[in-house]
């Protein structure tokens with residue numbers, strides 16, 4: 001308490017001069033002196049200091065935690081000739097909490113010529129309307145231009161006409177032949193091509 005004026009404490013004016021007087025330029029202070037000064041600073045002083053240092057008063061946003069993509073579960077490749085149904089995901093196996101974009105990567109069945117694909121679910125974190133950022137962009141472009149490009153539709157819907165899948169308009173036109181592809185196993189049982197089938201399966205299982 002200061003003598004003479006016990007009931008009227010001096011309210012400091014938080015000017016730049018005031019702060020600089022109380023907190024000399026940091027380059028002239030030791031680290032411990034800076035810490036002591038900052039520790040003893042009042043809330044108002046800290047606000048002023050933040051203003052001088054242009055430190056944002058709002059807490060810095062924590063880095064976004066990446067949602068790991070669900071492990072890909074490639075559909076099994078049947079030994080015999082698959083049907084269109086075989087290469088569609090079962091409704092119960094579709095995870096609606098992640099992107100439902102149709103992914104054909106790794107789903108090649110090279111026993112067909114031309115190659116036929118089995119679908120899998122994109123599975124990345126949803127950005128909008130059940131789709132991840134990439135799929136949403138592809139879908140928007142498709143809707144805008146009518147050209148599918150890399151867009152293959154949603155696994156919750158039938159494949160697009162252009163999808164290289166069984167039962168599509170593409171299949172009707174291209175007529176993929178089972179057993180005519182590079183991974184076809186001949187009736188005699190080609191070791192090389194059997195290996196290739198195995199390789200494809202392993203790659204798809206990754």
Ligand SMILES: [Zn+2]
Nearest residue numbers: 099122132135
């Ligand atoms: Zn996606």
